[in-house]
Amino acid sequence: MTQSEVESTDRRILELLAADGRMSFTDLGKATGLSTSAVHQRVKRLESRGMIRGYGATIDHEQLGLPLAAFISIRPIDPSQPDDSPERLQGIREIESCWSVAGEESYILKIRVPTPADLEDLLARIRSAANVATRTTIVLSTPYENRSVV
């Protein structure tokens, strides 16, 4: 269904929750001029409609021992085979994101590992799991990431 006209109050709620996923319904109510119950209703509706996919904590991976991030673009070695790379790679925990893209390569992966040696090992696992060639771009720093574009 394409009846997705999100009105400004819902948009404001999404904006607030994108910035602080633990904000209480009471505070959301104060920020939007609605009662707690009304906000509660709206948030539950946004959740059930899938507009809110979920809630998560943002972790500092460098402090956690995963300082090395990289983009790995992949391309099938045998283009006659059906490309089910996402399913084949899904079990590899180091892969944070997988995007299907237009262009030279078929997918872009974003990964996190502790050390260059782990990256080398990961590349070998990706190549053999999905039968693909890879191109790797190392992330040097992250000025900002996952900002809300609501």
Next chain:
Amino acid sequence: MTQSEVESTDRRILELLAADGRMSFTDLGKATGLSTSAVHQRVKRLESRGMIRGYGATIDHEQLGLPLAAFISIRPIDPSQPDDSPERLQGIREIESCWSVAGEESYILKIRVPTPADLEDLLARIRSAANVATRTTIVLSTPYENRSVV
């Protein structure tokens, strides 16, 4: 209790909060075998140490009217100038992420817009704001994104 046990409990808490940022301290306690107060203490410490950067709701951008995502790699036109692209681009709301990378280009941006026409407009704004050449890779679909790599 030894140091490694402490570490693994914190790690478990981070894992749980990464998967569900609104999980209650009560439930975190049940999942880790700690009292509510102990979990509360640990989470507050993880927050103040910056291990937890924040909490956010994950929004379905397609439903929100932003179905077009893309990666834009940028490269300075005049390499003799200092490269302060991140600050110059920070005000552009369509840019969700900005990574400094090793390789042909200096930064990779991830952006979201409603239509191809908006992308065209955005590219012009990026080029003139940061004095850069751009290379754009359109995202066709997103099998998965921002999975927890804890």
Next chain:
DNA sequence: AGTGAAACCCTACCAGC
């Protein structure tokens, strides 16, 4: 660091409009 108790606040549900 962890526990349990208590005060306080929030959530979730219910009528009623």
Next chain:
DNA sequence: GCTGGTAGGGTTTCACT
């Protein structure tokens, strides 16, 4: 869809270990 009310549960602090 919104409001106010309420019961139950969650959060936060505190004294103690």
